[in-house]
Amino acid sequence: RKEVEQDPGPFNVPEGATVAFNCTYSNSASQSFFWYRQDCRKEPKLLMSVYSSGNEDGRFTAQLNRASQYISLLIRDSKLSDSATYLCVVNKVTGGFKTIFGAGTRLFVKA
């Protein structure tokens, strides 16, 4: 089992739709959590950190459920420019600091 697993996608949604991505992690010692965005043929870029209380940045909402070891990203009012791959990222410190990237979920937003 992978340490960080994401919905395989791709997600194909119309403009204006709400879309949710899920991510589960296997190591309960994981300490910090992020969503990164990667455009085609570009580098991953930090979208937002994920806090225990949940956090929002404009149309994006991230949530963390430590008990279920589950992270989510909600995108409201999707734009064409949201088309990208979204990577779930987990930092853990047990056995040495380590950052683990999920394989990513591809999103296509259509006009």
Added chain:
Amino acid sequence: NAGVTQTPKFQVLKTGQSMTLQCAQDMNHNSMYWYRQDPGMGLRLIYYSASEGTTDKGEVPNGYNVSRLNKREFSLRLESAAPSQTSVYFCASSGHSGGAETQYFGPGTRLLVL
């Protein structure tokens, strides 16, 4: 403030040739990383350096060597390239942001080994 820079952007090698991928960061970060990204595989850590003068193996170190030249620069060397090393290579550095260690990536090097 350029962030993380990588050279070259593209490279074609023949099997058995060697090359060095260069990476530099201007964010005064202690930690730097080299990843490879292949279709359907996600990012896999090759080597990392927690601080100047130290390097450690990641998930897929075979066939690669690294040098942490100074705090800014971290290079990746392929001594004898193989077709299995065809990939996109990303360098990253990390620093604390909002209470967590956050990674920042360079633009990548696309390598084709024939």
